[in-house]
Amino acid sequence: MDTPTTVVNVGTDLLAAAVEAQAAAVTRVDWRPPMPGTEDDLVAVATDPLRADANVRALTAMLEVQATLVDVAPASEVLGLERGQFLHAGPPIGWDRAAGPLRGALMGGAALEGLVDDPEDAVALFESGSSVSLEPCHHRGTVGPMAGVVTPSMWMWVLEDQRTGRRTFCSLNEGLGKVLRYGAYSPEVLTRLRWMGDVLGPLLQRAVRATTESQGPVDVTGILTQMLQMGDEAHNRNRAGTLMLLRDLSPAMVAAGDPADVAEALRFVGGNDHFFLNLAMPACKLALDAARGIEGSTMVVAMARNGTDFGIQVAGTGEEWFTGPAQLADGLYLGDFGPDDANPDIGDSAITETAGIGGFAMATAPAIVRFVGGSVPDALATTRRMHEITLGENPRWSVPVLEFQGTPTGIDVARVCRTGILPQINTGMAGKVAGVGQVGAGLVTPPAEIFPAALARLAELARARG
Amino acid sequence: MTTHVELRSGAYADSVTLLQVSRDVAATEGVEAAQVAMATALNVEVLGGMGFDVPPASPNDMVVAIRAADDDAVRRGLTAVDQALAGAVRRPSGPAELAAHRTTAAALRDTPGALVLVSTPGASAAVEAMDALDAGCDVMLFSDNVPVEQEIAIKRVAHERGLLVMGPDCGTAVVGGLGLGFANVVRPGPVGIVAASGTGCQQLLALLDHAGVGVTSALGVGGRDLSAEVGGLATREALRRLDADESVELVVVVSKPPAPEVAAEIEAYAASLGTPVELALLGAGLPDLTVAAESVLARLGHEVPTWPVRVPGAAHMGGRGDLLHGLFVGGTNCSEARFVVESALAMDGRSTDGHTFTDFGDDEYTSGRAHPMIDPTIRLEHLERVGADDRTGVVLLDVVLGHGAEPDPATALAPVIAQVPQPVVVTLVGTDHDPQDRHRQSEALAEAGAEVHLSNAGAARRAVELLTDKMGGGS
Numbered sequence: 001m002d003t004p005t006t007v008v009n010v011g012t013d014l015l016a017a018a019v020e021a022q023a024a025a026v027t028r029v030d031w032r033p034p035m036p037g038t039e040d041d042l043v044a045v046a047t048d049p050l051r052a053d054a055n056v057r058a059l060t061a062m063l064e065v066q067a068t069l070v071d072v073a074p075a076s077e078v079l080g081l082e083r084g085q086f087l088h089a090g091p092p093i094g095w096d097r098a099a100g101p102l103r104g105a106l107m108g109g110a111a112l113e114g115l116v117d118d119p120e121d122a123v124a125l126f127e128s129g130s131s132v133s134l135e136p137c138h139h140r141g142t143v144g145p146m147a148g149v150v151t152p153s154m155w156m157w158v159l160e161d162q163r164t165g166r167r168t169f170c171s172l173n174e175g176l177g178k179v180l181r182y183g184a185y186s187p188e189v190l191t192r193l194r195w196m197g198d199v200l201g202p203l204l205q206r207a208v209r210a211t212t213e214s215q216g217p218v219d220v221t222g223i224l225t226q227m228l229q230m231g232d233e234a235h236n237r238n239r240a241g242t243l244m245l246l247r248d249l250s251p252a253m254v255a256a257g258d259p260a261d262v263a264e265a266l267r268f269v270g271g272n273d274h275f276f277l278n279l280a281m282p283a284c285k286l287a288l289d290a291a292r293g294i295e296g297s298t299m300v301v302a303m304a305r306n307g308t309d310f311g312i313q314v315a316g317t318g319e320e321w322f323t324g325p326a327q328l329a330d331g332l333y334l335g336d337f338g339p340d341d342a343n344p345d346i347g348d349s350a351i352t353e354t355a356g357i358g359g360f361a362m363a364t365a366p367a368i369v370r371f372v373g374g375s376v377p378d379a380l381a382t383t384r385r386m387h388e389i390t391l392g393e394n395p396r397w398s399v400p401v402l403e404f405q406g407t408p409t410g411i412d413v414a415r416v417c418r419t420g421i422l423p424q425i426n427t428g429m430a431g432k433v434a435g436v437g438q439v440g441a442g443l444v445t446p447p448a449e450i451f452p453a454a455l456a457r458l459a460e461l462a463r464a465r466g
Numbered sequence: 467m468t469t470h471v472e473l474r475s476g477a478y479a480d481s482v483t484l485l486q487v488s489r490d491v492a493a494t495e496g497v498e499a500a501q502v503a504m505a506t507a508l509n510v511e512v513l514g515g516m517g518f519d520v521p522p523a524s525p526n527d528m529v530v531a532i533r534a535a536d537d538d539a540v541r542r543g544l545t546a547v548d549q550a551l552a553g554a555v556r557r558p559s560g561p562a563e564l565a566a567h568r569t570t571a572a573a574l575r576d577t578p579g580a581l582v583l584v585s586t587p588g589a590s591a592a593v594e595a596m597d598a599l600d601a602g603c604d605v606m607l608f609s610d611n612v613p614v615e616q617e618i619a620i621k622r623v624a625h626e627r628g629l630l631v632m633g634p635d636c637g638t639a640v641v642g643g644l645g646l647g648f649a650n651v652v653r654p655g656p657v658g659i660v661a662a663s664g665t666g667c668q669q670l671l672a673l674l675d676h677a678g679v680g681v682t683s684a685l686g687v688g689g690r691d692l693s694a695e696v697g698g699l700a701t702r703e704a705l706r707r708l709d710a711d712e713s714v715e716l717v718v719v720v721s722k723p724p725a726p727e728v729a730a731e732i733e734a735y736a737a738s739l740g741t742p743v744e745l746a747l748l749g750a751g752l753p754d755l756t757v758a759a760e761s762v763l764a765r766l767g768h769e770v771p772t773w774p775v776r777v778p779g780a781a782h783m784g785g786r787g788d789l790l791h792g793l794f795v796g797g798t799n800c801s802e803a804r805f806v807v808e809s810a811l812a813m814d815g816r817s818t819d820g821h822t823f824t825d826f827g828d829d830e831y832t833s834g835r836a837h838p839m840i841d842p843t844i845r846l847e848h849l850e851r852v853g854a855d856d857r858t859g860v861v862l863l864d865v866v867l868g869h870g871a872e873p874d875p876a877t878a879l880a881p882v883i884a885q886v887p888q889p890v891v892v893t894l895v896g897t898d899h900d901p902q903d904r905h906r907q908s909e910a911l912a913e914a915g916a917e918v919h920l921s922n923a924g925a926a927r928r929a930v931e932l933l934t935d936k937m938g939g940g941s
Contacts, residue, residue: 001683001711003642004581008573008603010594011585012482014840015608015647018869019583021901024644029573030566031586031594033478033526039589046596047619381565388568418593419568 038417038452041459045414048462050296058291058299058315059392059410062355065290067283068217070160070167072205074197076152078169079140083113087137089148089348090306091321094134095126099307099326101183101343104434105147106134108185112193113151119185138302138313141289142169143281143348146181146430147307154193155201159220159282166289168282172196172204175272177437182430183343184437199261200268206256207249218248220283223276225396228357228407233365234280235349235358236372236426236441241276242269281348284355291315291410298458299391300411303354303423303446307346307430310446314413314454316461322454324447329429331372331442343432345444350425356394356409359424359443360386364399364407372426372443382424383408389415389423413458416451467498470532470540471518473505477528479551480585481836484528487550491532494546496539500532502547506834512844525834570597578602583646584633585609587834591634592616599623599631606686607633608647611829614695617688621699630703636686637664637827637837638868640671643682648839650868651899655680657762658708658741660701662687662721665796665827666748666755668866668895669922670720672904673759675897676920677771682713689797692724698732705732709739717743718762723752748798750805754923755798775928776908776918783936784887787857790933792823792926793845795838799864799893799922800825806926807862814934820857824848839871842878849879853886859936860889862929864922865911867896867904874902876910883914889932890916893925 003024009016010029019026034042045051075081086106088098098106103126110122110132126132137144144150156169174192178184211218223244230240246269253262269275288301297315304311311321326344333341352358362369363383366376374382383399386408393406411423422445429440479487484502491500499516503509505523513520518531532543567573570582574597582598584591588611598605599620612634624631632639632646638661639646643654650668652675659681661667667684674681685707687700701719708714717736724732724747736743744765746758753761760770790807794800804823811818825831826838826845838845852858863883865875872878883890892911896904908918919925 001642001707003644006577006580007644007646008570008577008580008582008598009585010570010573010582011608012480012836014482014836015583015585015870018649019644019646021869022644025577027573027577027580028566029570029594030568031590032568033587034590034593036526042590043592043616043619046593047616047623049623052600384565388572414593415569415571418590421568 032420035417035420035448035452038455041452041455042414042417044459044462045298045455048296050465051298054294054296054316055299055391055410055412058294058297061290062287062410063394064163065161065221065287066163067159067220067286068162069157069208069220069279070212070217071158072155072201072208073158074152074201075150075154075156078156078158079142081150081152083152084115084132085152086132086134087140087142087144087148087150088134088306089137089144089146089346090304091309091311091323092136093306093308095129097308099343099346100432100434101346101430102147102307104183104185105149105180107434108180108189109149109151111185112190113153136304137348138304141167143285143351144171144181145173145277145281145349146347146428147183148348149180153197155197155204157279157282159279159286160217161286161290166286168286168289170278170282172200173272173275173278176274179437182428182437183434185435200265203253203257203261203265204249207252210252210256211249218245220279221396224280224283224357228361228364228397229400231365231367233358233361233368233426235277235352236428237273237365237368238276238280239273241280242273245276245279246270277349280357281351284351284357287355288351293318296462298413300354300413303350304348305345305350307343310345310450312446312450312454314458317454317457320457322450322457324450327444327447329427329442329444331429331440333440334438337431337439341431341436341439342429345427346430347427349427353423353425354411356390356407357397359426361397361399361407362424362426363402372441374443385421386424388419389421413451413454417455422446422448468534468537468540469518470544471520472530473521473523474528474530475526478504478526479528481834482840485836485841487547490550491543491546494543496535497543498533498535500543502528502530504834505529508831508833508835570594571601574598574601574603581606581641583608588612588634592620595620595631596623599627599629602627602629604630605632606636606639606646607631607688608636609633610635610832614690617690618696621696625699625703628703630685630707631700632686633688636688638667638684639686640681640684645869648866648868648870650675650897652897653680654682656713656715656766657681658711658714658717659684660687660704660708660717660719661685662689662691663748663798665866665895666720666798668796668868669755669799670718670746670759672895672897672920673756673773674762676774677759677763677768679763679766679768683708683711689722692721692728692732694725694728698724698728701732702735705736705739705743709741714741716762716765717741718746718758719743720746720755721748723747723749748802750809754802754806756921756923773919773921773924775924776912778912778915778917780915781917782887782889782915785856785858787855787859787888788933788936789857790821790860790862790929791852791858792862793848793852794823794825794864795827795845796864796866796895797825797827799895802922803862803926806923807930810927810930839866842872842875846878846882849882849886853888858888860891860929860933861886862891862926864893864895865907867894867900867902867907869901871902876907880910880914883911883916891925891929891932892916892918893922894918894920895922
């Protein structure tokens, strides 16, 4: 038999040293006990005959998706959303348990739709619950940043996977500071939203349709590829992506509207570095949705928060949400705000981390490491650490500073439980009181217990299959 | 005297690391006794035996227990604990800024095709093994306490993919000349071994090496592989590999007798191979391993040497008892000695009652502790106790050398042997090329009063002889 040239040693170092003493190379695994109580479930999942192939299929399906921008249209048209129906970020929740920012956004949304004149009057409306209903964005092929509230009149980006025709949706980004998605509902917030519905949405619709007709749809996945090499991680920094979107759409925008409206729209988009986030998110969801419903797969297909609960969905466990309490982010605060002002983690934007960018691609965005309270070595270490809990790499999305290694892709529930390493999420922080808006930005992780819960379900299903 | 016992939940280090930490702390000035260990039931019992009272704890908690002259000494001891733990943090093997991988799967991305050596606690071993199999790699499972259904599951996967799972509880392997686990340094040669027993394999390696016959590969399969449940899945794969190796002229299978249906299957498979296969089956009424080694030598046309015995400098003849106590680190050495002793006694028409044969490598002595070939503490305690017992007539021990084993076992053992009044017979399994140097170890043990054998069966027979002599003298 051939003499092994390399030995991977997992366990006691003594055995590694004995191999090294014979002049063979040893790679040491820094093994530590898994999350408490997960040993049996980990074995059940590891020895599930479906797992390995299911995870390869889930990862491949996800990586094959090419997200393109095909339309912009009101939620009432593309989602069939009706008066009184509200979508929100995160796993399902009712008004009674909704956090301040989500309540604020719902109140603003009710005023926007004309259900009430004064947002404050919406409290009674939601408390009665008679003519309104709440549903997660994720249940309608949609993702929403922060509170993620979508109402019928809001204009939505429509993304499509050309190969399958599947679509996902996201609202248009309002900018930073006092905005609806951070729970603000003052008159200026509603005025901006009305302008977005009356002017920006229709203008973008004409521009997107004209662009698609003349040169094909804008390749959102392709822009993500480029922006990741230009200092964006596509969650807390979307500056390059926003500019590239403008580059692709502005010729058609100029031809599509009144010059004053076009100038206003270009100024608005150009002044909002996060404008592209609302395209990055549905592009990530479009990719991850391709992996849903693959029996035996332990890959996470959604991480989402509603301000109260943090939830994940997994490829091999259908539509079930595994939830735990949303955590407070650790980071920097705007102005006089401090930790006491912040609401726990909120928003569907963790779909970016689920797809391997955002916090997972921190190494490619050194410019913002201070913004989320870190250092450049931290950023490199974070991306490397995320490779320990992911199934593979995204060959399209590569990180120059890590020798063009692909971003860590496909969070594996089992590896999270084995290593205790939690997904790292870059996030904005909303004020906990309805109406305040953004108070800071930072880093946050999911509550650890949702991963063993998902693992237990995967193990139960594996055992039931025998 | 001050006693300090504390639990550190969430802290973890492997048993070998903690052994070193405990030794460092115990050597601190003013510290009388110290033990840092994971709170497994066994370790809590050991701590209890040392006079420490451990509060209710889970095996995931680390216990730090120190008994010292005064509070200052306890503080010095605790500082030593922190220093030793910090010093024991493993360095990553890659460039300095890279943290080591946390799973086998992640490590194998960097080193595809590597052989994977798993020695995690048994409850987690199958998961790491599956990482190896998923990456198309062979795996050696040094871990014990792996449930049999998990062994079956991973060996089925390996079987489907043409991969080899050595173990679980596989202490020894030599793969293409590379020793893994507790392996002796032997010259390359024409014999291939498939072993369901680690120390059985080591005994055979040592005997063949002494006779001048080399072994290029010795593949462990785990003690349960030839049971009806596991069905010899790893044995078949190991036979296939050795048969495909041109340099192997003869394959020896070392195992307890297989389940009958498995035996038939393996024999049929072996008969289908181009390389001859010799079965060396271990058990009551079967030829011992020394006989098996002699048979291998005969088959290869080699002369059978006289197996070496080193007589003690000053033999112990004390103790008035008539009981034989065997204290072993190798499970196969233990059972083989018992078969030899019991059959010799029975042949003389004497009772086998009261004699004991203890395997300190058994799961019950290793939960959360390093193997006795690494950590001699528990056996040394027993040896002292047995020596102090008037009923003891003869003591039988084994010492196993090779990679992975204690760097100098005789240093710890010799002073305790010297205090034992009864005759002591030692099987010293090893070769002159082993890091510990068999010759030097043999001299040190003989100096302390032990009679040192290479053949375990020979040592066991000699122990019976000594017992008989004493009884003859006493009656």
